């Protein structure tokens with residue numbers, strides 16, 4: 710008997726949940742619980758951290774999970790590290806469902822940086838208007854460059870004061886399109902874009918808009934996660950689930 714745990718928080722995870730539900734598969738969907746109203750899934754859903762590797766191992770055992778698909782965001786590296794370790798120790802098959810990283814295209818002006826601190830350093834000294842398209846985590850580092858005006862796009866209205874002295878907040882949930890992102894960036898007079906290399910189509914409109922406006926992009930490369938079987942295609946993940954003994 711197969712019972713799959715889907716670690717979610719991405720459009721890939723939602724697509725997988727739909728496919729599993731339509732196939733009548735026994736599966737559980739897991740959210741970290743970062744957003745106030747997460748997208749509803751057609752699978753039984755749990756919300757919240759497991760309690761590290763040990764908590765995850767206990768969950769896998771108690772719920773008789775036979776397969777795990779890590780469909781978290783490429784920057785959710787802690788969760789991905791934990792699940793590699795937990796599955797290895799429990800002898801459970803694991804695969805990642807992950808969209809390929811974005812590549813710079815002709816006309817793009819990208820500075821690749823390794824992490825948030827390097828992204829802060831990559832911004833200019835002179836005041837600029839920066840679209841900080843990195844979600845609500847990791848904003849504090851940018852307080853080191855308070856001369857800039859930051860545009861934030863968040864899923865939920867911020868519950869507490871933001872750590873940035875000059876900022877505007879746009880409340881919106883993707884997917885986004887190029888015309889909308891172009892208009893947004895023009896409306897706010899954006900001069901620089903900071904982005905995580907999330908990959909995928911839903912969030913790539915800002916890159917096309919920046920290209921159209923000839924704006925420099927500070928692109929934060931993906932964090933390292935331990936090697937695991939990785940697929941970029943839903944059909945491949947489903948085939949893996951059907952053909953991998955639990």
Ligand SMILES: NC(=O)c1ccc[n+]([C@@H]2O[C@H](COP(=O)([O-])OP(=O)(O)OC[C@H]3O[C@@H](n4cnc5c(N)ncnc54)[C@H](OP(=O)(O)O)[C@@H]3O)[C@@H](O)[C@H]2O)c1
Nearest residue numbers: 717718739740741758759760761781782784785786787788
């Ligand atoms: N990081 C991003 O840029 C980003 C962007 C879009 C969506 N997301 C989604 O937001 C969630 C949190 O991302 P993050 O960067 O904070 O992750 P993270 O730093 O890798 O994870 C921190 C902790 O959050 C819990 N967690 C993360 N994903 C979980 C899941 N799907 N189900 C249950 N617990 C989970 C785990 O807690 P325990 O150790 O207690 O188990 C994990 O150790 C992920 O599900 C991710 O797919 C993240």
